[in-house]
Amino acid sequence: MARVHQFRFRGRRVTVTVDGERVTLAPDGETPRVLDAGANGRTRGVAVATRDGVWVTADGFTAFLEYADAEHAAGRAPSADEVRAPMTGTVVQVAVGPGADVAAGQVLVVLTAMKMEYKLEAPRAGTVADVACAAGQQVELGQVLVALAPTA
Amino acid sequence: VEVQILADGHGQVFALGERECSLQRRFQKIVEESPSVAVDAALRARMQEAACAIARAAGYVNAGTVEFLLGPAGQFYFLEMNTRLQVEHPVTEAVQGVDLVALQLAVARGERLTLAPREPRGHAMEVRLYAERPEEGFLPATGTLLHVRWPEGAGVRVDHAVGAGTVVSPHFDPMLAKVIAWGPDREHCRRRLRRALRETAILGVHTNLTWLLALLDTEAFARGQTFTHALPPVTLPEPPAALWAVAARAGGAAPAAIAGAGLAASSPFDELGDWRMGR
Numbered sequence: 001m002a003r004v005h006q007f008r009f010r011g012r013r014v015t016v017t018v019d020g021e022r023v024t025l026a027p028d029g030e031t032p033r034v035l036d037a038g039a040n041g042r043t044r045g046v047a048v049a050t051r052d053g054v055w056v057t058a059d060g061f062t063a064f065l066e067y068a069d070a071e072h073a074a075g076r077a078p079s080a081d082e083v084r085a086p087m088t089g090t091v092v093q094v095a096v097g098p099g100a101d102v103a104a105g106q107v108l109v110v111l112t113a114m115k116m117e118y119k120l121e122a123p124r125a126g127t128v129a130d131v132a133c134a135a136g137q138q139v140e141l142g143q144v145l146v147a148l149a150p151t152a
Numbered sequence: 153v154e155v156q157i158l159a160d161g162h163g164q165v166f167a168l169g170e171r172e173c174s175l176q177r178r179f180q181k182i183v184e185e186s187p188s189v190a191v192d193a194a195l196r197a198r199m200q201e202a203a204c205a206i207a208r209a210a211g212y213v214n215a216g217t218v219e220f221l222l223g224p225a226g227q228f229y230f231l232e233m234n235t236r237l238q239v240e241h242p243v244t245e246a247v248q249g250v251d252l253v254a255l256q257l258a259v260a261r262g263e264r265l266t267l268a269p270r271e272p273r274g275h276a277m278e279v280r281l282y283a284e285r286p287e288e289g290f291l292p293a294t295g296t297l298l299h300v301r302w303p304e305g306a307g308v309r310v311d312h313a314v315g316a317g318t319v320v321s322p323h324f325d326p327m328l329a330k331v332i333a334w335g336p337d338r339e340h341c342r343r344r345l346r347r348a349l350r351e352t353a354i355l356g357v358h359t360n361l362t363w364l365l366a367l368l369d370t371e372a373f374a375r376g377q378t379f380t381h382a383l384p385p386v387t388l389p390e391p392p393a394a395l396w397a398v399a400a401r402a403g404g405a406a407p408a409a410i411a412g413a414g415l416a417a418s419s420p421f422d423e424l425g426d427w428r429m430g431r
Contacts, residue, residue: 005400009391010287016400023397035393045398048298048355054402055298055355058394060346060365064358065399088294089322113322114283114292141294 007053007065014068081129083120083146085139089113093135096146100128108146109133126151153188153228154219155203156244157212158255160265165207167200168248169272171217171240175373177290177383183367184240185277186247188222189338189376193271195226206233215241215256239280239330242309246276246334275341276334279364281312281354283326286363287388292326295319298356303348307334307341310348320357328359338376342368363388 002019015032017024026032045058053066093110096102102122109120126148133145156168172188173181191199203218210233217238219231241252248270258265283293297318302310312329314320320328333348335341346368354361363386367373372384 003400007396007399014396016396018397018400023393023400025393025396035397045394046299046301046353046355047398047402049402050298054399056395056399056402057353057355057361058398059392060350060362061389061391061395062354062359062362063391063395063399065395086288087291087322089292113294114324114326116292118291 006067006069008068009063009065014065081148081150082144083108083123083148085111085141085143085145086120087111087113087118088141089118089139091133091135091137091139091145092117094131094133096128096131098128098131102126102128102148111139120145122148124148124151153191153199153222154217154234154238155199156215156217156241156248156252157203157207158215158252158259158265158267159207159212160259161213161262162264163208164265165204165212166265166267166269167204168244168250168252168267168269170196170199171243173240175367175383181240181280182364182383183277183279183373184243185275185338185341186243187272187275190222195228196271199228202228202230206230214259215252239327240278242311242330242332243276243278246309246332247272247274249273274334274336275338276332277341277345278330278332279345279349279368280327281329281331281352281364282360283320283328283357284360285358286360286386290360292322293320293358294322295357297354299353300355301351301353302329303331303351305348307344308332308348309334316356328354328357339374342374 002017005016007014007016013028015026023035024032025035045056047054047056053064055064089111091109092112095107095109102108102125104122104125106122107119108122111118111120128146129149130147133139139145153170153172155170157165158168159165169186170188170191171184171186173184175183199220206218207216214235215237217234220228221231222228237252237256245252255265284290285293297314297316297320300315309332310329314328331345331348331352333341333345335344346365349361349365352361366386366388367384370384370386
């Protein structure tokens with residue numbers, strides 16, 4: 001019986017169907033195509049499935065393919081109102097406070113990890129509804145740091 | 153371009169060739185090689201002489217590196233001296249046939265070194281595997297390594313201290329490993345390093361592995377055009393078809409189970425790259 005998986009990679013959703021040896025690939029909006037097994041008829045790869053997706057390496061390419069099917073994606077749709085930590089690290093500076101009006105691209109929070117600094121910018125213009133972090137605080141990847149007030 | 157020197161406590165200073173470290177990003181070295189494509193035997197002799205003179209003038213004892221800026225007409229300028237063993241020392245070891253750490257210990261024991269420095273034999277390259285996300289502006293990546301596989305074979309060396317289960321935290325330098333290859337000439341070396349990186353698997357934490365392979369494949373790198381101010385433009389490739397097939401086969405597995413699959417393999421086992429049921 002065929003198994004169907006949906007992955008998200010580089011912002012696109014890709015449907016992969018496995019039916020025995022036959023693998024069909026269908027990126028959103030494109031005609032499905034059957035994968036060629038390659039010139040030598042085989043390839044080597046390694047994959048590790050996690051709760052959120054699959055880590056995989058094959059033919060010199062390594063990627064994390066996030067599950068994009070309804071079952072896995074339920075309840076974690078990204079919100080444009082929430083600014084999340086793009087990496088695990090430490091907050092160096094919080095540049096805005098609740099109620100502040102910010103422009104798109106304005107620096108909200110500065111993070112540091114592994115001797116590098118990262119400036120977290122506002123994804124759009126708006127008003128800061130909540131600041132959920134403080135300087136010196138350790139934050140996790142994906143943690144909400146700043147919330148913007150929803151636009152009308 | 154930097155010159156490796158080694159000075160013992162008996163007034164002897166030896167030069168062990170140069171390393172080309174021009175490929176950098178944000179002043180962090182990415183690829184190092186020896187010899188440098190920009191250095192011929194005559195220039196090497198001049199740079200080594202200058203490096204040894206600096207060490208002698210300072211009464212230096214230990215392994216050390218004298219860094220120079222090399223101009224287009226063979227003129228070179230002193231930058232700084234690194235009074236320690238450096239990350240990129242394996243490329244020197246590969247083309248000089250020495251063990252720099254063993255020699256450091258010999259110097260520390262007060263021994264008189266009997267070294268016969270030579271012209272470099274063959275070519276060696278090292279790449280640094282970093283926990284970072286090239287497609288996200290090289291943001292540092294953290295997490296737990298779920299699966300690690302290192303390359304093997306003649307002329308391939310891997311220096312690392314990580315494995316499955318290692319937690320990559322935000323508190324340290326993002327370097328996970330160094331992969332070094334030696335070949336009889338630069339192109340053999342580049343191909344061997346490329347093969348070694350294709351055999352490498354690091355899953356669970358984002359790394360620059362795919363990006364490094366793309367860098368090695370750029371025409372500029374293959375031709376040896378390395379300048380600090382111009383990292384060759386690296387375009388990340390599209391994922392190969394096999395990636396989707398391998399991922400889809402693992403996609404139905406229980407979380408954190410490890411699966412490997414050969415496309416169109418004749419039997420379920422003989423073409424498995426790596427196969428293990430986790431937990």
